[in-house]
Amino acid sequence: MKIHDFPLAPNPRKVRTYLGEKGLAMDFVLVNLLAGEHKSAAFLEKNPYGNVPVLEMDDGSFLSESLAIIEYLEERHPEPSMWGDTAEQRARARRTERIADLGVLGRVGRYVHAHKSPLPGVPQRPQVAELMLEELVRPLEILEAEIGDHPFLAGNRPTVGDCTLFAASTFAGFSQLDLFEGKPRLQRWCAAFSERPSTKVEFSLPS
Numbered sequence: 001m002k003i004h005d006f007p008l009a010p011n012p013r014k015v016r017t018y019l020g021e022k023g024l025a026m027d028f029v030l031v032n033l034l035a036g037e038h039k040s041a042a043f044l045e046k047n048p049y050g051n052v053p054v055l056e057m058d059d060g061s062f063l064s065e066s067l068a069i070i071e072y073l074e075e076r077h078p079e080p081s082m083w084g085d086t087a088e089q090r091a092r093a094r095r096t097e098r099i100a101d102l103g104v105l106g107r108v109g110r111y112v113h114a115h116k117s118p119l120p121g122v123p124q125r126p127q128v129a130e131l132m133l134e135e136l137v138r139p140l141e142i143l144e145a146e147i148g149d150h151p152f153l154a155g156n157r158p159t160v161g162d163c164t165l166f167a168a169s170t171f172a173g174f175s176q177l178d179l180f181e182g183k184p185r186l187q188r189w190c191a192a193f194s195e196r197p198s199t200k201v202e203f204s205l206p207s
């Protein structure tokens with residue numbers, strides 16, 4: 001198996017952080033988004049949506065969508081679970097992850113691209129950027145309230161939602177957006193989580 005990705009982008013970063021937490025080794029193939037490689041005919045054959053990450057299975061087939069990739073790897077490697085040990089823990093961790101993904105990461109992505117995209121040829125769209133900032137308020141308030149004094153978003157162990165929110169926060173930095181301003185619990189969580197080896201990415205763009 002290998003993953004086609006671009007590690008500076010948030011959905012690939014989510015999966016890489018997940019792999020690190022899980023302790024799974026993986027080969028990576030760089031898809032240089034800055035050079036538009038994700039829209040090449042060769043890559044569109046792997047993923048007609050033209051986005052990353054994409055998992056290449058051992059049989060040569062391809063699977064896109066970061067959460068589908070994570071769920072597949074969870075099924076292949078169930079221990080330790082990155083959702084939880086009981087049905088209740090897993091349900092709550094999945095809920096938290098949906099809030100982190102749909103509520104935060106997706107909107108951060110749209111914000112950064114609408115504000116000032118690192119990708120070539122993406123037009124600035126100030127109204128979209130403004131709307132995303134508005135729509136980010138509530139999910140972040142919910143996560144701030146619900147983390148309480150726990151070390152991780154869904155309690156006392158890392159789950160997929162931690163990987164998702166961490167990836168969102170690093171991508172927000174491309175637009176100098178401090179997601180956790182005025183949110184001391186999420187600031188504390190982010191400072192601690194960013195010390196974990198799973199968050200380190202070794203990457204350099206090809207010259």
Ligand SMILES: N[C@@H](CCC(=O)N[C@@H](CS)C(=O)NCC(=O)O)C(=O)O
Binds near residue numbers: 038050052053066109
């Ligand atoms: N829902 C997809 C989103 C994938 C996605 O949008 N990936 C971004 C990078 S984070 C991308 O490839 N963007 C380039 C494009 O869509 O043109 C997932 O979870 O994998």
